[in-house]
Amino acid sequence: xxxxxxxxxxxxxxxxxxxxxxxxxxxxxxxxxxxxxxxxxxxxxxxxxxxxxxxxxxxxxxxxxxxxxxxxxxxxxxxxxxxxxxxxxxxxxxxxxxxxxxxxxxxxxxxxxxxxxxxxxxxxxxxxxxxxxxxxxxxxxxxxxxxxxxxxxxxxxxxxxxxxxxxxxxxxxxxxxxxxxxxxxxxxxxxxxxxxxxxxxxxxxxxxxxxxxx
Amino acid sequence: xxxxxxxxxxxxxxxxxxxxxxxxxxxxxxxxxxxxxxxxxxxxxxxxxxxxxxxxxxxxxxxxxxxxxxxxxxxxxxxxxxxxxxxxxxxxxxxxxxxxxxxxxxxxxxxxxxxxxxxxxxxxxxxxxxxxxxxxxxxxxxxxxxxxxxxxxxxxxxxxxxxxxxxxxxxxxxxxxxxxxxxxxxxxxxxxxxxxxxxxxxxxxxxxxxxxxx
Amino acid sequence: xxxxxxxxxxxxxxxxxxxxxxxxxxxxxxxxxxxxxxxxxxxxxxxxxxxxxxxxxxxxxxxxxxxxxxxxxxxxxxxxxxxxxxxxxxxxxxxxxxxxxxxxxxxxxxxxxxxxxxxxxxxxxxxxxxxxxxxxxxxxxxxxxxxxxxxxxxxxxxxxxxxxxxxxxxxxxxxxxxxxxxxxxxxxxxxxxxxxxxxxxxxxxxxxxxxxxx
Amino acid sequence: xxxxxxxxxxxxxxxxxxxxxxxxxxxxxxxxxxxxxxxxxxxxxxxxxxxxxxxxxxxxxxxxxxxxxxxxxxxxxxxxxxxxxxxxxxxxxxxxxxxxxxxxxxxxxxxxxxxxxxxxxxxxxxxxxxxxxxxxxxxxxxxxxxxxxxxxxxxxxxxxxxxxxxxxxxxxxxxxxxxxxxxxxxxxxxxxxxxxxxxxxxxxxxxxxxxxxx
DNA sequence: AATGAATGAGCGTTCATTCAT
DNA sequence: CATGAATGAACGCTCATTCAT
Numbered sequence: 001x002x003x004x005x006x007x008x009x010x011x012x013x014x015x016x017x018x019x020x021x022x023x024x025x026x027x028x029x030x031x032x033x034x035x036x037x038x039x040x041x042x043x044x045x046x047x048x049x050x051x052x053x054x055x056x057x058x059x060x061x062x063x064x065x066x067x068x069x070x071x072x073x074x075x076x077x078x079x080x081x082x083x084x085x086x087x088x089x090x091x092x093x094x095x096x097x098x099x100x101x102x103x104x105x106x107x108x109x110x111x112x113x114x115x116x117x118x119x120x121x122x123x124x125x126x127x128x129x130x131x132x133x134x135x136x137x138x139x140x141x142x143x144x145x146x147x148x149x150x151x152x153x154x155x156x157x158x159x160x161x162x163x164x165x166x167x168x169x170x171x172x173x174x175x176x177x178x179x180x181x182x183x184x185x186x187x188x189x190x191x192x193x194x195x196x197x198x199x200x201x202x203x204x205x206x207x208x209x210x211x212x213x214x
Numbered sequence: 215x216x217x218x219x220x221x222x223x224x225x226x227x228x229x230x231x232x233x234x235x236x237x238x239x240x241x242x243x244x245x246x247x248x249x250x251x252x253x254x255x256x257x258x259x260x261x262x263x264x265x266x267x268x269x270x271x272x273x274x275x276x277x278x279x280x281x282x283x284x285x286x287x288x289x290x291x292x293x294x295x296x297x298x299x300x301x302x303x304x305x306x307x308x309x310x311x312x313x314x315x316x317x318x319x320x321x322x323x324x325x326x327x328x329x330x331x332x333x334x335x336x337x338x339x340x341x342x343x344x345x346x347x348x349x350x351x352x353x354x355x356x357x358x359x360x361x362x363x364x365x366x367x368x369x370x371x372x373x374x375x376x377x378x379x380x381x382x383x384x385x386x387x388x389x390x391x392x393x394x395x396x397x398x399x400x401x402x403x404x405x406x407x408x409x410x411x412x413x414x415x416x417x418x419x420x421x422x423x424x425x426x427x428x
Numbered sequence: 429x430x431x432x433x434x435x436x437x438x439x440x441x442x443x444x445x446x447x448x449x450x451x452x453x454x455x456x457x458x459x460x461x462x463x464x465x466x467x468x469x470x471x472x473x474x475x476x477x478x479x480x481x482x483x484x485x486x487x488x489x490x491x492x493x494x495x496x497x498x499x500x501x502x503x504x505x506x507x508x509x510x511x512x513x514x515x516x517x518x519x520x521x522x523x524x525x526x527x528x529x530x531x532x533x534x535x536x537x538x539x540x541x542x543x544x545x546x547x548x549x550x551x552x553x554x555x556x557x558x559x560x561x562x563x564x565x566x567x568x569x570x571x572x573x574x575x576x577x578x579x580x581x582x583x584x585x586x587x588x589x590x591x592x593x594x595x596x597x598x599x600x601x602x603x604x605x606x607x608x609x610x611x612x613x614x615x616x617x618x619x620x621x622x623x624x625x626x627x628x629x630x631x632x633x634x635x636x637x638x639x640x641x642x
Numbered sequence: 643x644x645x646x647x648x649x650x651x652x653x654x655x656x657x658x659x660x661x662x663x664x665x666x667x668x669x670x671x672x673x674x675x676x677x678x679x680x681x682x683x684x685x686x687x688x689x690x691x692x693x694x695x696x697x698x699x700x701x702x703x704x705x706x707x708x709x710x711x712x713x714x715x716x717x718x719x720x721x722x723x724x725x726x727x728x729x730x731x732x733x734x735x736x737x738x739x740x741x742x743x744x745x746x747x748x749x750x751x752x753x754x755x756x757x758x759x760x761x762x763x764x765x766x767x768x769x770x771x772x773x774x775x776x777x778x779x780x781x782x783x784x785x786x787x788x789x790x791x792x793x794x795x796x797x798x799x800x801x802x803x804x805x806x807x808x809x810x811x812x813x814x815x816x817x818x819x820x821x822x823x824x825x826x827x828x829x830x831x832x833x834x835x836x837x838x839x840x841x842x843x844x845x846x847x848x849x850x851x852x853x854x855x856x
Numbered sequence: 857a858a859t860g861a862a863t864g865a866g867c868g869t870t871c872a873t874t875c876a877t
Numbered sequence: 878c879a880t881g882a883a884t885g886a887a888c889g890c891t892c893a894t895t896c897a898t
Contacts, residue, residue, distance in 0.1 A: 025858055051265075054892060065859040067896085076893065134349070173417050176402050177395035184394025185387050188364075203387050211424045239883055241876060247882085268867060279884040281871080290868070453862055455897060461861085479693075482888060493863040498890065563776070578830075601827050601845050608826025609819035616792075616818050631815050638853045667879055696871060707880040709875085718872065 034072050036062045038086070041079045045131040050080065084132040087125070088145040092152055094121050099156065107160030111212065112205055114156060115182065119197045119204065122186055150175050157212075166212040178208050237279065248286050250276045252300070255293045259345040264294065298346040301339070302359040306366055308335050313370065321374030325426065326419055328370060329396065333411045333418065336400055364389050371426075380426040392422050451493065462500050464490045466514070469507045473559040478508065512560040515553070516573040520580055522549050527584065535588030539640065540633055542584055543610065547625045547632065550614055578603050585640075594640040606636050676714050678704045680728070683721045687773040692722065726774040729767070730787040734794055736763050741798065749802030753854065754847055756798060757824065761839045761846065764828055792817050799854075808854040820850050 028036075040061035044053040055076055059069050073079050098117035102109045122129065133145075153175040160166050168174045182204055189200050242250075254275035258267040269290055273283050287293050312331035316324045336343065347359075367389040374380050382388045396418055403414050456464075468489035472481040483504055487497050501507050526545035530538045550557065561573070581603040588594050596602045610632055617628050670678075682703035686695040697718055701711050715721050740759035744751045764771065775787075795817040802808050810816045824846055831842050 027857060030857095055894085056892075059860095066861090066894090067859050068857080070894070071857070169420055170417055172402070173399050174421060176398035177391070177418075177421055180398025181391035181395040183398075184390035188386070188390050203384055204391075206383055207388060207391055207425055210427060211421055213424060237884075239875065241882060244882085269869085270867080280869090280886090281884050282882080284869070284871095285882065285884095288869095451863075453896065455861060458861085483890080484888080494865090494890085495863050495892080496861080498892095499861065499863095502890095504889070597848055598845055600830070601849060604826040604830050605819070605823035605846075605849055609823040611826075612818035612822025613815050615822075616814070631812055632819075634811055635816060635819055635853055638855060639849055641852060669878060697873085698871075701881095708873090708882095709880050710878080712873070713878070 030072070033064070033068070034082075037064070037069060037072055038079060038082055042083055042128060042131070045080070045083075046127045050131060050134060080132060083128070084145055087128060087132050088148050090125075091118075091121055092148050095149075095152060105163070107156075107163055107165035108209075108212070110156055111160065111209075114153060115178075115204055115208065116197075116201050118179075118182060119186060119201050122183070123190070123195060123197045123200075126186075126190055150179060153179060160212070168212070174211060177211065181208060237277075244286070247278070247282065248296075251278070251283060251286055252293060252296055256297055256342055256345070259294070259297075260341045264345060264348065294346060297342070298359055301342060301346050302362050304339075305332075305335055306362050309363075309366060319377070321370075321377055321379035322423075322426070324370055325374065325423075328367060329392075329418055329422065330411075330415050332393075332396060333400060333415050336397070337404070337409060337411045337414075340400070340404055364393060367393060374426070382426070388425060391425065395422060451491075458500070461492070461496065462510075465492070465497060465500055466507060466510055470511055470556055470559070473508070473511075474555045478559060478562065508560060511556070512573055515556060515560050516576050518553075519546075519549055520576050523577075523580060533591070535584075535591055535593035536637075536640070538584055539588065539637075542581060543606075543632060543636065544625075544629050546607075546610060547614060547629050550611070551618070551623060551625045551628075554614070554618055578607060581607060588640070596640070602639060605639065609636060672714070675706070675710070676724075679706070679711060679714055680721060680724055684725055684770060684773070687722070687725075688769045692773060692776060722774060725770070726787055729770060729774050730790050732767075733760075733763055734790050737791075737794060747805070749798075749805055749807035750851075750854070752798055753802065753851075756795060757820075757846060757850065758839075758843050760821075760824060761828060761843050764825070765832070765837060765839045765842075768828075768832055792821060795821060802854070810854070816853060819853065823850060 037058060041053070041058045044057050044061060047053075048057075055066060055069055058079070059066050062069075073082070095114050095117045098113040099110050102113045150172065154171045157166075157168060157171045157174055157178075161168055161171060185204055186200055189195070194200070251272065255267070255272045258271050258275060261267075262271075269280060269283055272293070273280050276283075287296070309328050309331045312327040313324050316327045364386065368385045371380075371382060371385045371388055375382055375385060399418055400414055403409070408414070465486065469481070469486045472485050472489060475481075476485075483494060483497055486507070487494050490497075501510070523542050523545045526541040527538050530541045578600065582599045585594075585596060585599045585602055589596055589599060613632055614628055617623070622628070679700060683695065683700045686699050686703060689695075690699075697708060697711055700721070701708050704711075715724070737756050737759045740755040741752050744755045792814065796813045799808075799810060799813045799816055799820075803810055803813060827846055828842055831837070836842070
């Protein structure tokens, strides 16, 4: 490092405390702490990215000491895993609620309900989605999380199939096309700034609906 | 170089070439060197991942000094960018060749040609694909690279549309569904170890073909 | 930490404390650690120069891990800043003590006290001085540090002025001439190996004293 | 390096030429080349500092290839040395011219001429001065360059001494005080943005003149 | 449980200098 | 003379994780 360069920049780092003004030690229920930490991490992951977010950042935002983080999560990667599980759980739940609101027999309407819930949930949470599913590679691509969603949709499609609502050669393949096709169209819209789910839903309904024919 | 070091009697910097076991200096055309470096990087990225691959690994594999790497790429990220461009170029070229091999007027067949080329190329190169497209986020999701591919397919679809081969409300949306649907199905197959493109192609042809109706 | 590394089965990052020959972890008061690090840095800066001293050198000498250095200083340049502040503080304090030892009314004697303290302190610490003030440029030449010293001397001169001990058109300019003139003569003596402050003091007393006339 | 961080930045580095558009080889007189290189270096040193200026920067500015630099200077430090010599030469010459313009016998006026020339030259070139004299340490403080200037002034003072114009116990010490005192006052003015030499000269004339008494 | 000082392997990048052409 | 590709030692800084208190 050159001399000139050295003193040009002035540091902003504060000298570590001399031990006086310590944070008061607060004991909190484990669930609350876990939740605080996960939320802090989620916000930071979204804001600055996974790698750019340090454990220091997380604990600073959560207002706890570094060691506390490691009481609740074995590694930094574990928070991500927890967030991912939570995300999928939420996604599937919302879709389930939407589907249940439709009469059992109307398979087409149930598919539309799924589609609309999926689009709405995805548009609303794509930033977190990006973060928690960022590091999927083929090794782990068929993850438990994606499988949860695909299975849900597959079952819906299979039910319609058995009821004669449509005729699909491969329910899983169909589910994958519907799910990933939806993703693709919504991603494109997001990238273009079109965040209103409505037009996306009608386009998708029309296009994807064609696949569900007898 | 530090100021103090500069005017001190003896520089602290070791003169390159003082050691015994020096690498023989080989001057190579820029293109060749670039290519060597990119290939070495690609193999390593696939083998151990992006982050786990160090620049040292790359230059060791390419058989050059570290500085040589930085002679051709400003940062490690740049190699990735270059690989990405090369990948997309290759993908599009192969698809184009396949399409051109089909008579102009047969739009359905041209689509199938695209599909088969896409599946084949993807299955053959998914590992590199995973690496070079790993860090796409919504900020840059609508990338130049994906757009190249989507545009190619959109044009194919639009041509068929104008010729009355099918009737699509939105060619770009259709292209996205076809492309991402294809990806989803192939990814699932890859994850399951079904690497033979043939069955994938027929399923996809059947399912996706349904969207292309009058 | 890289994304790929994170969710891979085994992290590539070596867990600290895996090795055999680990340094025993010693927790020390922040002030003590800071002081150790600063002293180690000062000695090395003097010995081998600023640039030639690496952070590795400093931590080796201080007997701590590298990370510990960065726990207390944001950058290498920060230690220099801290040393500079400490140096000026010390210089001013010594001069103040010497001045206070002289009766309030004897302004001439107070100036001589300042001069002798300044020469003595400078001769005793010029090596550290050289290091910490090495990279002053006009941009920051009028630094807080030099200003502390100049202000102290200016005030002494102004007090004498008001008491009618001498007549100066510009106290600050006078302070600068006295201070920098002192520096120049002492530097020349140091360069020539004449490190005894006594002859320097008498020459300076005589020469500089001429400026302090009614 | 993290994945997210990697592609966030886009490189600006141009791929090295493929060998076509090479610079035309121009053979120039050695002196001209030397001069071009020194001037380019000087501007860059002033602009971005010594360390921050790379040999690449210099050759880019001078419009020559890197190897050419090493034809004319053995090391980067050598350019600085050359600039320093040139600077001192210039300083002494200007002072000499100013002194010679004054009648031999008028020693007081000769000193004033020196002072005014020195202030004017220094104010006009302090940026280059800062750069070329930046890395003076006590080891080399009594440099050939400073000695040239001090000797010149010492001789002027000794001549006045012998002629009975003033009475100084130590001509060299006096020269040092005058020179460094001048520096200190001018530096302070520069730092404060007072770049007009006139007021500086009168203050200095008055203050420093007091030392030159019988 | 909670704290935060301490650890240290690791990596990307720089750049003066060399030398084949 | 001139060129610019090639070299490689060096270094500052990061940050997940540990553990004494």
